[in-house]
Amino acid sequence: MPDNNPIVVKIRQLKFSRGARYIFDDIDLDIQRGKITAIMGPSGTGKTTLLKLIGGQLRPDAGHIWVEEQNISRLSTNKLYQLRRRMGMLFQSGALLTDISVFDNVAFPLREHTNLPESMIRTLVLMKLQAVGLRGAHRLMPSELSGGMARRVALARAIALDPMMVMYDEPFTGQDPISMGVLVRLIRTINQALDLTSIVVSHDVNETLQIADYVYVLSHGKVVGHGTNAEIRHSQSEWVHQFIHAQADGPVPFHYPALDYRDDLLR
Amino acid sequence: MNILKVFQHLGHDTLNIFQTLGRAMLFFLHVLGGIPSVLMRPRLLMAQLYSVGVLSLALILVSGLFVGMVLGLQGYNTLVDFGATESLGLVVALSLVRELGPVLSSLLFSGRAGSALTAEIGLMKATEQLSGMEMMAVDPLKRVIAPRFLAGFLAMPLLAVIFSAIGILGGHLVVVDMIGVDAGAYWQMSEKVDFFSDVFNGIIKSIVFGLVVTWIAVFEGYDALPTSEGVSRATTRTVVFSAFATLGLDFLLTALMF
Numbered sequence: 001m002p003d004n005n006p007i008v009v010k011i012r013q014l015k016f017s018r019g020a021r022y023i024f025d026d027i028d029l030d031i032q033r034g035k036i037t038a039i040m041g042p043s044g045t046g047k048t049t050l051l052k053l054i055g056g057q058l059r060p061d062a063g064h065i066w067v068e069e070q071n072i073s074r075l076s077t078n079k080l081y082q083l084r085r086r087m088g089m090l091f092q093s094g095a096l097l098t099d100i101s102v103f104d105n106v107a108f109p110l111r112e113h114t115n116l117p118e119s120m121i122r123t124l125v126l127m128k129l130q131a132v133g134l135r136g137a138h139r140l141m142p143s144e145l146s147g148g149m150a151r152r153v154a155l156a157r158a159i160a161l162d163p164m165m166v167m168y169d170e171p172f173t174g175q176d177p178i179s180m181g182v183l184v185r186l187i188r189t190i191n192q193a194l195d196l197t198s199i200v201v202s203h204d205v206n207e208t209l210q211i212a213d214y215v216y217v218l219s220h221g222k223v224v225g226h227g228t229n230a231e232i233r234h235s236q237s238e239w240v241h242q243f244i245h246a247q248a249d250g251p252v253p254f255h256y257p258a259l260d261y262r263d264d265l266l267r
Numbered sequence: 268m269n270i271l272k273v274f275q276h277l278g279h280d281t282l283n284i285f286q287t288l289g290r291a292m293l294f295f296l297h298v299l300g301g302i303p304s305v306l307m308r309p310r311l312l313m314a315q316l317y318s319v320g321v322l323s324l325a326l327i328l329v330s331g332l333f334v335g336m337v338l339g340l341q342g343y344n345t346l347v348d349f350g351a352t353e354s355l356g357l358v359v360a361l362s363l364v365r366e367l368g369p370v371l372s373s374l375l376f377s378g379r380a381g382s383a384l385t386a387e388i389g390l391m392k393a394t395e396q397l398s399g400m401e402m403m404a405v406d407p408l409k410r411v412i413a414p415r416f417l418a419g420f421l422a423m424p425l426l427a428v429i430f431s432a433i434g435i436l437g438g439h440l441v442v443v444d445m446i447g448v449d450a451g452a453y454w455q456m457s458e459k460v461d462f463f464s465d466v467f468n469g470i471i472k473s474i475v476f477g478l479v480v481t482w483i484a485v486f487e488g489y490d491a492l493p494t495s496e497g498v499s500r501a502t503t504r505t506v507v508f509s510a511f512a513t514l515g516l517d518f519l520l521t522a523l524m525f
């Protein structure tokens with residue numbers, strides 16, 4: 001890597017399993033401060049799981065995760081909650097609270113964690129909503145938002161407490177081309193304007209490569225490739241090549257492991 | 268071979284039950300730990316008291332009224348043969364205060380408010396709202412569950428008292444106003460009902476029911492599988508388990524009290 005920014009999230013020898021199945025089998029990963037790091041891989045590889053591990057919602061079976069030099073799985077609940085205030089997370093579904101308005105959703109973390117007067121909260125909320133282009137929608141209820149708008153509101157909420165890092169879970173999935181473009185630009189601008197570190201988890205290759213500084217490709221519990229944006233685009237690795245160029249066949253099989261097709265039909 | 272399977276299943280199910288009970292216990296302790304922070308934010312509690320308590324009021328009032336009326340009618344039909352209609356008020360009042368008030372309002376409460384709590388919490392879980400809160404460093408057990416639990420716990424005894432009171436008026440409506448028994452005789456019960464052993468014990472019952480029924484409701488929601496089917500099953504379990512718990516505990520408490 002050309003420039004050596006400090007490392008915000010450091011993952012070493014991470015193992016995690018669900019039942020008998022390894023989701024992660026010995027993963028090393030570094031997230032640099034100020035950069036947008038993409039973590040890519042097919043659906044079901046465990047991208048969401050990885051974000052939950054970083055956020056301390058799940059515990060690794062083995063290995064370590066440090067966030068700002070703090071070992072996540074060793075933190076007391078209090079310390080973990082302290083740390084989470086400085087991490088924003090954008091869930092795939094948005095995870096907005098459905099019984100309160102857009103305004104109250106963005107105000108939620110501020111009201112929970114600060115004693116700011118209501119006038120100050122109003123100013124902050126409107127600023128965050130302005131940043132995602134939805135100040136005019138502050139009175140709407142979450143059920144009145146389109147998928148793209150809901151994600152932008154969730155983004156405004158994730159940055160409400162001015163975190164040092166934001167994690168995006170599949171921010172582009174299910175978006176129409178316009179809101180996709182809006183989100184791509186938004187993630188870039190917000191990362192720069194707020195001096196953030198971003199982790200973008202995604203299987204949308206084109207959009208993600210537009211904004212990522214550094215990319216990890218996961219498959220079958222392993223990191224199969226990583227490098228700067230350009231390195232990944234021109235990677236010689238078959239795995240990475242297959243994924244980036246969206247080919248059905250390659251080392252990652254299109255088919256879930258099964259009996260021989262002919263045998264199965266004739267059984 | 269088959270016998271082995273049966274034992275395997277039995278063992279498995281028994282383990283599951285104990286695991287669930289253990290989770291429910293830990294959950295309960297954790298929620299109790301959240302109660303002080305709820306008391307510091309009365310507005311959260313008020314909102315829940317409204318949706319759990321006030322919104323159950325209409326059901327409780329209508330049911331209490333009809334139950335009182337039926338008690339009056341049945342009591343009259345029986346007692347008139349013995350020429351004991353002056354005891355009617357006492358029969359109605361004791362049935363309500365000791366048994367029917369706490370038990371029926373608990374059953375109604377679990378159907379009206381308990382199922383709603385389970386569905387609401389289960390859906391919040393399924394749509395990652397609880398997870399989202401955790402990532403915002405807000406403990407959903409304190410912020411979401413504790414106020415709902417406290418509200419249910421406080422509302423239930425009040426609803427039971429209201430049920431009994433309106434039931435006694437319903438009895439009055441039938442016995443005095445429609446059948447024509449002397450009002451003074453009906454109200455004689457107010458001297459015969461013992462405040463401590465009857466009213467107070469009835470209230471204790473409703474406090475226990477409120478605790479258990481609300482606990483079941485919020486736990487089932489929190490423990491639901493995060494899918495539509497999971498939430499639907501959890502809601503059913505809330506109503507079924509609440510009914511078992513209410514009736515079983517009622518027997519136990521009655522045996523201890525009266």
Ligand SMILES: Nc1ncnc2c1ncn2[C@@H]1O[C@H](COP(=O)(O)OP(=O)(O)O)[C@@H](O)[C@H]1O
Pocket residue numbers: 018023042043044045046047048049050
């Ligand atoms: N709560 C859970 N219980 C059991 N298995 C799960 C659970 N959540 C996810 N998984 C499994 O873990 C794997 C990784 O899931 P996930 O992290 O959501 O993948 P991705 O986000 O990359 O699509 C999937 O195969 C999924 O079936």
Ligand SMILES: [Mg+2]
Pocket residue numbers: 047048049092169170
């Ligand atoms: Mg996912």
